[in-house]
Amino acid sequence: MSILDYVPSGYILRDVQRTTLLEVERNWNNVDVFCLDLSVAAGKSLVAATIAEWRKRYGDPSNIIVPHIIHQNVYEESFDYPSLKGQDRYICNDKDFKRCKDRFYSVGYKCKSCDYNKTLRKAISSPIAVCNYHSYMNQAYVGSIIKPVLIADEAHNLVRFLNDKYTTTLWDFPDKLHTKDHIIMWFEKEIKRIYDILEDPDCTPILRKKYYNTYTKYNNILEGMTENKEEFLAERRELTYYGNAKTGMHITPLSVSRLNVVMWGEQVEKIVLMSASLNEKIDLNRLGLSNRRAMWISGKSPIPVENRPLRNEWVGKMTRKHAEQNFPKLVSKIKELAGRHQGKGFIHATYDLANRLRNELDNPRFMFHNKENKEEMLNEYMASSNKIFIGSGLSEGLSLNGHDFEWQAITKVQYPSLVDPINKHNMNYNKDLYDWETALNLIQMYGRICRAPKDKGITYMLDRSFQVFYIKNKGMFPEYFQQAITEGNK
Ligand code: SF4
Numbered sequence: 001m002s003i004l005d006y007v008p009s010g011y012i013l014r015d016v017q018r019t020t021l022l023e024v025e026r027n028w029n030n031v032d033v034f035c036l037d038l039s040v041a042a043g044k045s046l047v048a049a050t051i052a053e054w055r056k057r058y059g060d061p062s063n064i065i066v067p068h069i070i071h072q073n074v075y076e077e078s079f080d081y082p083s084l085k086g087q088d089r090y091i092c093n094d095k096d097f098k099r100c101k102d103r104f105y106s107v108g109y110k111c112k113s114c115d116y117n118k119t120l121r122k123a124i125s126s127p128i129a130v131c132n133y134h135s136y137m138n139q140a141y142v143g144s145i146i147k148p149v150l151i152a153d154e155a156h157n158l159v160r161f162l163n164d165k166y167t168t169t170l171w172d173f174p175d176k177l178h179t180k181d182h183i184i185m186w187f188e189k190e191i192k193r194i195y196d197i198l199e200d201p202d203c204t205p206i207l208r209k210k211y212y213n214t215y216t217k218y219n220n221i222l223e224g225m226t227e228n229k230e231e232f233l234a235e236r237r238e239l240t241y242y243g244n245a246k247t248g249m250h251i252t253p254l255s256v257s258r259l260n261v262v263m264w265g266e267q268v269e270k271i272v273l274m275s276a277s278l279n280e281k282i283d284l285n286r287l288g289l290s291n292r293r294a295m296w297i298s299g300k301s302p303i304p305v306e307n308r309p310l311r312n313e314w315v316g317k318m319t320r321k322h323a324e325q326n327f328p329k330l331v332s333k334i335k336e337l338a339g340r341h342q343g344k345g346f347i348h349a350t351y352d353l354a355n356r357l358r359n360e361l362d363n364p365r366f367m368f369h370n371k372e373n374k375e376e377m378l379n380e381y382m383a384s385s386n387k388i389f390i391g392s393g394l395s396e397g398l399s400l401n402g403h404d405f406e407w408q409a410i411t412k413v414q415y416p417s418l419v420d421p422i423n424k425h426n427m428n429y430n431k432d433l434y435d436w437e438t439a440l441n442l443i444q445m446y447g448r449i450c451r452a453p454k455d456k457g458i459t460y461m462l463d464r465s466f467q468v469f470y471i472k473n474k475g476m477f478p479e480y481f482q483q484a485i486t487e488g489n490k
Contacts, residue, residue, distance in 0.1 A: 006054040007046070008079060014453070016042050016299040021050055023297045024272070032292035033284065035155075036274040039301040039480045040447045041455070044274045048151045049079050051272060052128045055149050060269075061127040062149035065136045067157040070397055075130045082122040083130040084139070090116040108206050120145075133161050140262045141213065148269040155273035156440060157396075159286050162256045162263065163422065168221060169248040171241055177249060180229040187222040191215065221251060224258035231258050233421050254422060254430075255286040264289070277443045279436050279476060286433075301480035308450040308457060309488030310481070313337075314464035318412040322465075323353075330411060331360045333462055338365060338388055343406030344381075345388040348445045353411055354390045366390060395444040401451035408449045409460040413469055414441050438469065439476040446481060458488070 003025040007013055013021070016038065024034055038044050052062035066072050069085060076083050087100055093111050097103035104110060110117055123129035124144050131145070133152075139145035152158055170177075170186075177186055194215045197203055203211075225232050233252045238245055253259060264271055271289065284290045301308075315333045316326030334347060334357070349357060351371075358368050367389045369377035378398075381389040385404070400408065416423035416437045426434040449457035474482065 001057075003050065003054045006057060007050050008053060011046055013046070014043055014302050016302050017047050017050075020047055020297055020299045024051060025054070027295055028270070030293065031295040032270060033289050033294040034270070034272045035278055035280070035284070035294060035296045036272060037276070037278060037296065037298040037478065038274055039276045039299070039303075039478065040450070041302050041452050042276075042299050044153055045075055045078055048153060048272070048274065049128075051151060052149065056127045060149050061147040062151055063136060063145065063147045064128070064130045064151045064153065065133055066130065066153045067133050067161065068397060069132060071153060072130060072132050079130075081128045081130050082119060082126045084119050084123040084135045084145075085132060086135050087116045090114075090119070105206050105210065133158070137165055137263060140265070141216075143265070143267075146265060146267045148267060149272070150264060150268045150270070151272040151274070153274050155275040156277045156283070158273070159255070159283060162261060162287065163253060166221070166256055166259055167250070167252045168217065169239065169250050171246060171248055173249050180225065180232065180234055183234055183249070183251065184222065184225050184229065187218050187225070191218050191222060194218070220260050223260070224253065227258050231255065233425060235421065252422060254425060255288070257285055257288040257290070259288065261288050276447060277440050277478065282433060282436050298479070302453045303450055303455065305480075305483045305487045307455065308459075308484055310446060310459045310461060310484040311488035312466070312485075313460045313462060314467070315462050317465045318463040319465050323412075327356065330462060331357065334361065334409065335363075337407065337409060337460060338363065341406045342386060344384065344386055344400075344404050345406060346400055346408040346448065347388060347390045347411060348395065348408065349390055349392055349411045350414060351392045354392050357390055361390070395441050395448070398448050399451050400449045400457065401455060403456060405449055405457055407458045407460065408445075409462055410442070410445050412463045413438060413466050435469075435473050436476055439473055442466075443477065443481055446484065459484070
């Protein structure tokens with residue numbers, strides 16, 4: 001039987017899904033990591049479910065992991081697999097403790113009747129389970145949830161997710177800890193101290209569990225830093241610790257390539273990464289997967305390019321140096337686009353730029369939001385008939401699906417913030433990576449509109465600095481994006 005015989009009932013495959021699945025089947029035995037480059041509307045969740053059903057037939061259980069609850073809801077609505085969310089999303093039966101962890105450390109066992117634990121047990125024993133990255137990772141440390149096949153949806157998010165997961169802050173460290181060599185020596189001593197606690201026959205099971213996690217984490221960082229300390233950033237930071245200001249030693253890996261990533265531990269035999277924006281040269285290395293046999297499969301966009309053009313209508317450069325001068329032209333262009341389209345529009349802008357636009361765009365069609373009322377305003381916009389939403393930080397997770405969403409505009413090429421130490425390091429020492437993060441954001445913004453094979457939606461690029469950036473980094477943009485530019489500027 002072919003993999004195509006394992007499509008969940010009630011679904012019909014699109015061409016791009018069929019060709020991708022057949023490629024996966026053909027190469028399954030010779031490949032460890034499949035990178036499925038699938039654009040918006042390719043139907044990644046059905047591809048994931050079909051692979052998982054097919055492997056179930058061969059006795060290989062699968063976990064499907066997704067970045068956010070919003071993606072997990074899509075799987076829950078479409079398929080009947082156990083779906084594990086974060087513990088705080090379940091009703092807790094014991095209100096005497098603030099956190100489940102506190103209760104466990106206090107009494108030493110979990111409640112018999114606990115919705116979270118029930119779902120966890122189902123996810124562990126089921127041949128197919130869905131988790132979000134956080135819920136999966138929390139259990140992967142313990143190991144019980146790991147299955148031989150791991151399918152990651154929206155996998156470009158994994159890079160940042162794993163970096164954050166392996167970032168550590170030391171709270172109690174000696175003043176003389178200044179260089180990375182000092183930190184390595186400190187870890188060696190600390191690991192020895194914890195080892196002695198674990199080996200002590202009087203160490204209780206609860207303490208053992210607590211210290212074992214720290215022991216594993218510190219060992220992992222020590223191994224990585226010993227191998228190449230340049231791949232870690234270490235700096236003192238003023239942070240909040242249990243509500244009080246405290247100096248912490250913040251240790252961040254630039255990538256997890258030197259670490260032992262529990263997400264794909266030894267029991268994970270096959271990994272399938274699905275995304276519309278993974279970078280073949282950069283991301284496998286950053287995920288620590290470059291030593292495995294990998295295969296890249298690119299699927300064609302199922303949306304005809306004439307329905308999703310990207311048109312340059314530059315008002316001038318919107319870089320910090322030129323933004324002030326070109327701001328009046330940006331305002332005029334947005335008003336012009338609003339007059340050109342009677343349907344709903346969306347404008348991607350930074351919070352700073354959106355605040356300035358708020359004073360200039362007084363037509364009631366324009367809607368603005370702040371950090372507190374974002375969701376509420378977005379819901380109002382989605383239900384409206386012809387509003388134009390000025391949105392910040394919405395390059396991902398938003399679906400402007402349907403013909404009433406006619407157009408969107410990108411006001412600025414948004415370079416990663418240099419306040420973030422990883423971005424700053426990349427800007428100085430790894431420019432390709434810095435540019436890739438910029439390109440990724442543009443690809444994601446472009447993907448918000450025109451979401452289904454029969455959908456339509458035009459994207460306007462208003463920032464002239466895109467021209468130079470695109471010429472220099474064209475190879476980073478997927479084929480469907482390049483086609484959209486050619487189509488939009490005929
Ligand atoms: S085991 Fe479940 S019910 Fe008990 S404290 Fe933890 S979350 Fe609450």
